[in-house]
Amino acid sequence: MDAAYAATFGEPMCITDSYRSFGAQQSLYWQKPNLAAAPGTSNHGWGIAVDLFCEIDDPGSAEHAWLDENGDDFGWVNPSWAQPTGSRPEPWHWEFEPSWLD
Secondary structure, eight states: OHHHHHHHHSSOOEEEEOOOOHHHHHHHHHHOTTTSOOTTOOTTTTTOEEEEETTTTOTTSHHHHHHHHHGGGGTEEOOGGGSTTSSSOOTTEEEEOOGGGO
């Protein structure tokens, strides 16, 4: 997916957060309990979530629109709760949910 993104925008995706150890999730949860998932429940801790920036975090950007349109082809989705109109908007948060496993 990163190669296709880079071919379109001339630079790779910016990943600011990916896998988090249990200890790192505990620390983040203690610092930001209203933002971070409880330790042991985070998709970052399961290794199936990434946080992306460099314009992808802006729902009005071409980069975000590209990922919205193409991410699912690679198994990545911005879950409904994280979408701009979701219950906890995090347009930078993407999870690996390959439709071909359904």
